[in-house]
Amino acid sequence: MVTRGLLVRLQCLHGKDSDVEEFLRSALPLVENERATVAWFAIRFGRAEYGIFDAFQDDAGRDAHLAGPVAQALMERAAELFAEPPHIQKLDVLAYKLPKVPLATPDTKALLLRFAAKADNEDGVEQFLRSMQPVVEEEIDTKAWFAIHLPEGEFGIFDTFPDQEGRFKHLTGHVPRELAKHALSLLGGLPDPELPSVLAEKVGPEAGRAATSAT
Helix, strand or coil: CCCEEEEEEEEECCCCHHHHHHHHHHCHHHHHCCCCEEEEEEEEEECCEEEEEEEECCHHHHHHHHCCHHHHHHHHCHHHHECCCCEEEEEEEEEEECCCCCCCCCCCEEEEEEEEECCCCHHHHHHHHHHCHHHHHCCCCCCEEEEEECCCCEEEEEEEECCHHHHHHHHCCHHHHHHHHHHHHHECCCCCCECCEEEEEECCHHHHHHHHHCC
16 A cells, blocks of 8 residues: 655756766665665656655655665755755655556656645545546556645646657546546646656566565
């Protein structure tokens, strides 16, 4: 069971893109040793903007990660690599999909949607997002999917795909259509999608089993 997550935004210094990408990829072996980190994705939003999305079973797993070697290295190199301090948001995972078998090829594309619920309609948005989980399970090219609740009434979806074609199939599929259909009744406006690339990832049935065995 995955219930907690983190979304980290990183704005790199001019000319430091390759150093940031190397740093993020080098963090993967450290994350692989974190039994309570169920999923971890290093992503690039665009020129000079990077991020990390990770998921955990519970608060204890998230706290262990925040006190671990990846977070420590991030803070130690922040002044060298980033134009501003890392922006770290804690979030709740409402529903999710993880691979049931090891991935044949690594994910290279991702999607991040963020949107606000209409006033007094957070329960309706949560119910809607949870109802999409069985739909996403049927999407072969959507390898990982997380419906999330961020601070201050904001919600979102983060998912990953092996390639551009898989992401396009999802973007033209059932979930975005339903989001658009319910935008006026549930949301404060239409979601604004971000289309990052995946630089490195820890995801799959091994990660889920490791986290389960650690409890």
